[in-house]
Amino acid sequence: MTPSVVIVDDHHLFRAGVRAELDGLVDVLGDAAGVEEAVLAIVELEPDVVLLDVQMPGGGGAQVIRDVVRSRPGQRFLALSVSDAAEDVIAIIRAGARGYVTKTISGPELADAVRRVAGGDAVFSPQLAGFVLDAFAASGQAPPAHVDAELDQLTAREREVLRHIARGYMYKEIAARLQISARTVEAHVSAVLRKLQLSSRHELSRWAVERRLVD
Amino acid sequence: MTAVPDQPPPLRRDRAGAIAGGVCSALGRRLGVDPVVFRVAFVAGSAAGGVGVLIYLLAWAAIPAEGERRWSPPRVPGSRESWQVASGIGLLVLAVLLLFREWDLWIGDALVWPVVLASAGGALIWRQSAATPAPPAARDARGPRSGGTALGRGALGVALVVCAGVVFLYLNDALRPARDVLLAVVALVVVLTLILAPLWLRLARGLAEERGERIRSQERAELAAHLHDSVLQTLALMQRRADDPKVVAGLARRQERELRAWLNGRPAAAGQGGTFAAALQSAAAEVEEAHHVEIDVVAVGDCSLDQDAEAVLGAAREALVNAAKFAGEHPVSVYAEAGAERIEVFVRDRGPGFDPGAVPGDRRGLRESVHGRMRRHGGEAVVHTGDGEGTEVELTLERRP
Numbered sequence: 137m138t139p140s141v142v143i144v145d146d147h148h149l150f151r152a153g154v155r156a157e158l159d160g161l162v163d164v165l166g167d168a169a170g171v172e173e174a175v176l177a178i179v180e181l182e183p184d185v186v187l188l189d190v191q192m193p194g195g196g197g198a199q200v201i202r203d204v205v206r207s208r209p210g211q212r213f214l215a216l217s218v219s220d221a222a223e224d225v226i227a228i229i230r231a232g233a234r235g236y237v238t239k240t241i242s243g244p245e246l247a248d249a250v251r252r253v254a255g256g257d258a259v260f261s262p263q264l265a266g267f268v269l270d271a272f273a274a275s276g277q278a279p280p281a282h283v284d285a286e287l288d289q290l291t292a293r294e295r296e297v298l299r300h301i302a303r304g305y306m307y308k309e310i311a312a313r314l315q316i317s318a319r320t321v322e323a324h325v326s327a328v329l330r331k332l333q334l335s336s337r338h339e340l341s342r343w344a345v346e347r348r349l350v351d
Numbered sequence: 352m353t354a355v356p357d358q359p360p361p362l363r364r365d366r367a368g369a370i371a372g373g374v375c376s377a378l379g380r381r382l383g384v385d386p387v388v389f390r391v392a393f394v395a396g397s398a399a400g401g402v403g404v405l406i407y408l409l410a411w412a413a414i415p416a417e418g419e420r421r422w423s424p425p426r427v428p429g430s431r432e433s434w435q436v437a438s439g440i441g442l443l444v445l446a447v448l449l450l451f452r453e454w455d456l457w458i459g460d461a462l463v464w465p466v467v468l469a470s471a472g473g474a475l476i477w478r479q480s481a482a483t484p485a486p487p488a489a490r491d492a493r494g495p496r497s498g499g500t501a502l503g504r505g506a507l508g509v510a511l512v513v514c515a516g517v518v519f520l521y522l523n524d525a526l527r528p529a530r531d532v533l534l535a536v537v538a539l540v541v542v543l544t545l546i547l548a549p550l551w552l553r554l555a556r557g558l559a560e561e562r563g564e565r566i567r568s569q570e571r572a573e574l575a576a577h578l579h580d581s582v583l584q585t586l587a588l589m590q591r592r593a594d595d596p597k598v599v600a601g602l603a604r605r606q607e608r609e610l611r612a613w614l615n616g617r618p619a620a621a622g623q624g625g626t627f628a629a630a631l632q633s634a635a636a637e638v639e640e641a642h643h644v645e646i647d648v649v650a651v652g653d654c655s656l657d658q659d660a661e662a663v664l665g666a667a668r669e670a671l672v673n674a675a676k677f678a679g680e681h682p683v684s685v686y687a688e689a690g691a692e693r694i695e696v697f698v699r700d701r702g703p704g705f706d707p708g709a710v711p712g713d714r715r716g717l718r719e720s721v722h723g724r725m726r727r728h729g730g731e732a733v734v735h736t737g738d739g740e741g742t743e744v745e746l747t748l749e750r751r752p
Contacts, residue, residue: 221615262684266649269688273652302649303697303743304684 139184139254143167144174144200145216146192150239154187154216157243162250171195175203178211184254187246190217190228198231205232214253216246222267226340229332235259257322258329265301268332271339287335290328297324364416371439372411404446441471465519472511475504581609597643604645608636627660627689628653631696634668635685642675645682654689662728663748667696669720670732670744674700677742692750694730699743704736721746 140163145151151167158164165181168174171194178186188197197215204211213233217224225236234253237246238261249259272290300310311318364373375393379386393403448467451457520526585606592598628650635646654660674683681701688695721744725732730748
């Protein structure tokens with residue numbers, strides 16, 4: 137089954153380019169150039185995945201997520217951005233995106249990422265994996281005592297999986313190297329995503345607050 | 352032991368235990384009685400006709416002081432102590448004045464009170480302006496607070512003098528005509544404020560807006576200049592070289608890197624004395640430019656560029672060059688984790704891979720520049736490769752404490 141997508145980006149050339157690259161790989165239902173237009177289009181077209189630009193006028197991708205989940209709480213978002221700044225990446229993930237890829241990604245890779253997000257998995261670019269490892273570094277500031285400590289730590293296995301992603305390995309390759317199933321790799325990544333979204337670690341909050349996307 | 356324990360201490364005014372002049376605490380110490388007894392006695396004496404004050408003043412003059420003044424230079428007095436002293440002196444003067452008034456040695460309320468207030472304020476102001484300014488170093492050592500205290504003292508002096516003037520005028524009934532004038536002035540000020548306030552506010556806001564606009568246009572000019580120098584030039588170059596995709600891709604990558612560095616506020620090129628992560632980034636950029644291969648660098652943590660880090664960096668650069676040569680069309684991935692205890696670098700390409708055993712012995716690149724260098728610094732280089740599955744060079748260096 138080919139997943140359906142809506143492309144949200146304020147850059148017309150880029151929307152056209154992504155449409156062309158994804159042609160035949162996924163089912164592009166439509167696109168939108170702004171926050172309000174995007175919310176209307178997503179609610180109407182009900183795509184499996186929304187390809188979402190991070191920086192747009194009118195609140196950016198995070199605003200789209202916040203507005204859409206009110207009427208479509210299960211909507212899945214994949215952030216697609218030229219920005220490689222930690223605060224952008226972390227902020228959109230914490231707003232609710234299930235993955236982050238940079239715009240230099242190739243068409244087939246992007247289609248693969250869309251399929252995985254549509255299937256409920258998380259998609260981490262090497263850069264995002266690096267940010268997460270940085271944020272959860274053992275030497276980092278101790279988390280506040282009242283929060284769930286489990287959310288503020290990565291397990292050794294999760295760390296190992298993330299390191300492999302950062303090194304440029306695909307899930308399949310990671311599974312082969314760590315001698316676990318691809319499903320297990322995906323489970324680890326999803327667990328990391330959950331921690332990323334729910335943890336109140338100082339670094340994550342700081343990055344998000346710096347972009348004023350989360351208060 | 353030379354001191355005789357039975358002998359009472361000499362009669363000295365004890366600054367440390369003093370409330371006003373230290374007379375009571377001196378007497379108390381000398382006679383071995385709680386100074387409160389003398390204090391009560393003096394207060395009672397002062398109330399009963401003022402004799403206590405006179406005696407106290409005489410005793411104060413007669414009894415020599417002991418020890419260093421707690422609030423004297425070079426130590427700066429805490430404002431609390433100096434205010435205690437000041438209020439003590441003030442109360443003493445007040446007591447003497449009341450005594451004179453009681454004895455009818457008095458010129459008249461209308462003159463004495465203003466004069467007292469004025470002289471107190473004048474003394475404060477004079478002290479302030481007569482004091483030689485401290486040398487900058489001493490001022491700094493005193494900290495920023497002393498300036499504020501001095502200012503406060505001066506202001507208090509001025510307030511006292513003004514107060515004296517007003518009291519004098521009031522007591523001499525000179526204020527009555529002034530009151531009418533004052534009322535008119537106040538009314539005028541209120542009316543003018545009501546009329547002019549919106550105008551003034553608008554003016555102030557307009558000025559702020561204009562300033563903001565100026566800053567914005569300056570920023571815009573700077574941005575335009577930067578984009579012109581970099582992006583537009585590169586775009587023009589790319590149009591001219593449109594027939595060579597490798598060159599175009601390389602130009603685009605280089606421009607992207609420059610622009611990112613600029614947007615993130617990093618200098619375009621990491622100079623000497625930078626950190627390991629920055630140096631690795633710029634090494635990757637150089638290799639990328641030289642070999643027209645995309646290199647993605649992910650760095651976690653960072654450390655200073657000491658000898659060990661330099662060694663890892665050199666090995667990593669060599670591994671990068673190798674990877675760039677054999678990677679083909681696929682991007683090269685670099686992952687680095689740097690910290691106080693260890694540095695790890697992974698350089699990975701998706702090229703055809705090779706058989707390490709089949710590398711001729713005279714190829715020094717991998718053997719010397721990577722393995723040898725890591726070994727010399729107590730590190731290790733491992734190469735994972737195989738036919739068709741790419742190559743990964745893993746550099747690990749445990750740092751010596």
